[in-house]
Amino acid sequence: MAFDDNRLSYLNRLAGKRYFMLGDEACAYGAIYAGCDFIAGYPITPASEIAELLARELPRAGGICIQMEDELASIAAIIGASWTGARTMTATSGPGFSLMQENLGYAVMTETPCVVVDVQRSGPSTGQATKPAQGDMMQARWGTHGDHNIIALSPNSGQECLDLMLECFNLADEYRTPVILLMDGEIGHIRESVLMPDPEQITHKTRKAARPGEDVFGGDDLVPGMVHYGAGRNIHVTGSTHKANGMRDVTTPEVHDALIRRIYAKIDQNREKIVRVEADTDPRGPARIGVISYGASSRPARGAVLAARSEGIAVDFLRLITIWPFARTQVAEFAKDLDIILVPEMNLGQMSREIERFVDCRVQPVSKIGGIPHTIGQIHRAIREAV
Amino acid sequence: MEEYRHRLMDYVREEIMPHRFCTGCGCGTVLNAFVNAVEGVGLSPAKMVCVSGIGCSSWIPSPYFRSDTLHTTHGRPIAFATGVKIMRPDLTVIVIAGDGDVAGIGGNHLIHAARRNIDLSVFMVNNMIYGMTGGQVAPTTPYGVKTSTTPHNNVEPAFKVAELVMTAGASYVARWTTYHVFPLMESMQNAIRKRGFSFIEIVSQCPDNYGRRIGLRTAVEFLHQFKEKAVRIDKTAGMSEAELADRIIIGKLCDRERPEFTAELHALTRRIVAALKQEQPA
Numbered sequence: 001m002a003f004d005d006n007r008l009s010y011l012n013r014l015a016g017k018r019y020f021m022l023g024d025e026a027c028a029y030g031a032i033y034a035g036c037d038f039i040a041g042y043p044i045t046p047a048s049e050i051a052e053l054l055a056r057e058l059p060r061a062g063g064i065c066i067q068m069e070d071e072l073a074s075i076a077a078i079i080g081a082s083w084t085g086a087r088t089m090t091a092t093s094g095p096g097f098s099l100m101q102e103n104l105g106y107a108v109m110t111e112t113p114c115v116v117v118d119v120q121r122s123g124p125s126t127g128q129a130t131k132p133a134q135g136d137m138m139q140a141r142w143g144t145h146g147d148h149n150i151i152a153l154s155p156n157s158g159q160e161c162l163d164l165m166l167e168c169f170n171l172a173d174e175y176r177t178p179v180i181l182l183m184d185g186e187i188g189h190i191r192e193s194v195l196m197p198d199p200e201q202i203t204h205k206t207r208k209a210a211r212p213g214e215d216v217f218g219g220d221d222l223v224p225g226m227v228h229y230g231a232g233r234n235i236h237v238t239g240s241t242h243k244a245n246g247m248r249d250v251t252t253p254e255v256h257d258a259l260i261r262r263i264y265a266k267i268d269q270n271r272e273k274i275v276r277v278e279a280d281t282d283p284r285g286p287a288r289i290g291v292i293s294y295g296a297s298s299r300p301a302r303g304a305v306l307a308a309r310s311e312g313i314a315v316d317f318l319r320l321i322t323i324w325p326f327a328r329t330q331v332a333e334f335a336k337d338l339d340i341i342l343v344p345e346m347n348l349g350q351m352s353r354e355i356e357r358f359v360d361c362r363v364q365p366v367s368k369i370g371g372i373p374h375t376i377g378q379i380h381r382a383i384r385e386a387v
Numbered sequence: 388m389e390e391y392r393h394r395l396m397d398y399v400r401e402e403i404m405p406h407r408f409c410t411g412c413g414c415g416t417v418l419n420a421f422v423n424a425v426e427g428v429g430l431s432p433a434k435m436v437c438v439s440g441i442g443c444s445s446w447i448p449s450p451y452f453r454s455d456t457l458h459t460t461h462g463r464p465i466a467f468a469t470g471v472k473i474m475r476p477d478l479t480v481i482v483i484a485g486d487g488d489v490a491g492i493g494g495n496h497l498i499h500a501a502r503r504n505i506d507l508s509v510f511m512v513n514n515m516i517y518g519m520t521g522g523q524v525a526p527t528t529p530y531g532v533k534t535s536t537t538p539h540n541n542v543e544p545a546f547k548v549a550e551l552v553m554t555a556g557a558s559y560v561a562r563w564t565t566y567h568v569f570p571l572m573e574s575m576q577n578a579i580r581k582r583g584f585s586f587i588e589i590v591s592q593c594p595d596n597y598g599r600r601i602g603l604r605t606a607v608e609f610l611h612q613f614k615e616k617a618v619r620i621d622k623t624a625g626m627s628e629a630e631l632a633d634r635i636i637i638g639k640l641c642d643r644e645r646p647e648f649t650a651e652l653h654a655l656t657r658r659i660v661a662a663l664k665q666e667q668p669a
Binding site: 062 | 432478
């Protein structure tokens with residue numbers, strides 16, 4: 001996919017400049033660089049700034065931003081728009097993300113590329129509406145009903161909000177699936193220096209097009225080609241179980257089995273291609289203690305690892321950038337020689353349990369809830385206690 | 388002898404016919420009126436997207452009508468259709484769904500789409516009941532009717548959906564019944580041609596899951612009742628609220644020119660892009 005003239009001239013004005021901006025705003029610029037054509041959203045703290053920036057800037061780049069009547073409608077509109085060939089997204093926080101779950105499953109079932117940003121805040125329910133949390137990690141994985149797979153990425157800086165949005169849109173198109181950017185309120189509202197890339201350096205993956213007569217919901221490949229509305233193909237898109245040609249068949253067990261297993265497998269079998277982590281093993285030799293973290297928590301976690309190392313404690317560090325599919329190979333490899341893994345996260349141990357499934361050593365959550373992120377000192381103490 | 392083939396077969400997915408609506412269901416009549424209306428407008432199904440929700444009448448376009456189709460989650464077809472129409476304003480986007488879908492669970496999307504006056508045609512088939520799930524009370528079920536979830540009595544008044552949509556700002560609103568097939572066909576053509584939000588409430592029969600609860604066992608009995616209860620809107624002027632209480636007001640409620648949402652939105656975007664081109668490079 002190449003930028004159209006409007007988008008290119010808009011981005012050329014930004015290229016190479018450095019701005020001090022919110023993580024939410026960097027995420028919004030990432031969407032513009034990703035070629036996002038359409039965003040539909042609904043106001044919610046701490047995600048509103050994404051739609052606000054896109055409402056101001058996206059039309060200047062030739063795209064469209066609308067505010068819908070609620071989050072149900074927002075995700076519905078972007079799924080509908082995606083079938084016209086547009087790159088589409090919405091942005092929300094926990095309560096809105098909860099409302100979106102049914103249609104998120106619709107996007108999974110109909111294999112509709114789209115990007116959903118969840119800037120996590122403290123829950124359940126209204127919780128601490130303005131405070132950050134990482135409590136939606138499992139909701140992102142299993143929030144919608146039924147067997148399915150999902151892709152979710154988690155940035156830990158303003159710059160990465162921009163960079164990962166590009167990746168989210170590419171993954172959505174490549175695998176024909178909704179992709180979630182799992183931010184947290186801390187990263188959404190952090191204010192950092194962000195470099196605007198050169199648009200010439202941006203690569204966009206294009207959606208695979210179905211050949212004439214080829215089925216749009218199955219076939220030989222795990223990811224079928226797509227046909228957009230208005231092409232005269234009479235495409236039938238349904239959230240009901242369907243055959244490869246898109247027509248509903250909710251009674252044949254083999255049809256459901258083949259469809260759901262393929263939708264599951266297209267992400268599962270490409271896990272190693274999708275997954276990104278950032279490992280920082282202790283340069284001085286074998287560590288017995290490891291720290292795994294992600295998003296906002298990974299920043300004090302890394303600080304604590306460096307502080308411990310300066311005291312002579314050997315500690316390995318791993319940051320999950322891809323949350324789903326889970327980096328099971330990378331985590332298992334990381335844990336090989338460790339006695340204990342500490343997992344700082346702003347929830348009561350959601351990813352700790354997932355890590356536990358794939359390692360032999362002890363896994364200990366370093367949980368922080370209440371709306372204030374970990375300090376370096378808190379995690380540093382946990383490392384000392386683990387020695 | 389050549390095999391007979393109906394001229395409108397090109398508009399339906401013939402390979403999955405016959406349809407699976409219950410005997411006497413009004414959905415077949417609505418499908419019939421709809422394909423006739425599409426033919427009457429001279430619209431190519433290749434330039435249409437039909438969007439539906441969950442419920443019996445959502446099967447009218449999906450799977451039976453032969454065009455690009457989006458069969459969505461319950462209550463949300465208008466919201467999905469909004470995204471399609473914004474990004475492809477050149478396509479004709481039609482929503483066909485039931486009263487439970489459009490006015491019950493999806494009522495919020497209905498009034499906001501009418502307020503925006505987005506160029507969609509919404510044909511709401513109102514059978515006054517949740518038919519597919521077996522006869523539960525709907526927001527359109529008349530007061531006093533016993534249903535499976537109001538076994539003692541329905542103590543809620545019914546929604547006047549067409550009037551609601553008119554008040555919310557739609558360009559074109561009408562109400563007809565499955566008895567009034569020819570005016571319905573003409574009204575559907577007007578709705579499709581209209582630039583703006585068009586809404587037709589089609590009062591329809593469900594002998595299996597509604598009729599048996601109110602003593603109307605067949606479609607014919609329903610159609611007789613629709614004929615008797617119907618009163619043309621231009622004849623209602625001198626009638627009291629009490630006189631109208633049990634009547635079905637039919638006809639065109641409004642047909643007016645209002646700014647259309649996607650046209651406004653795209654014109655705004657064009658202006659913003661043009662203004663940016665005038666600026667000196669930053």
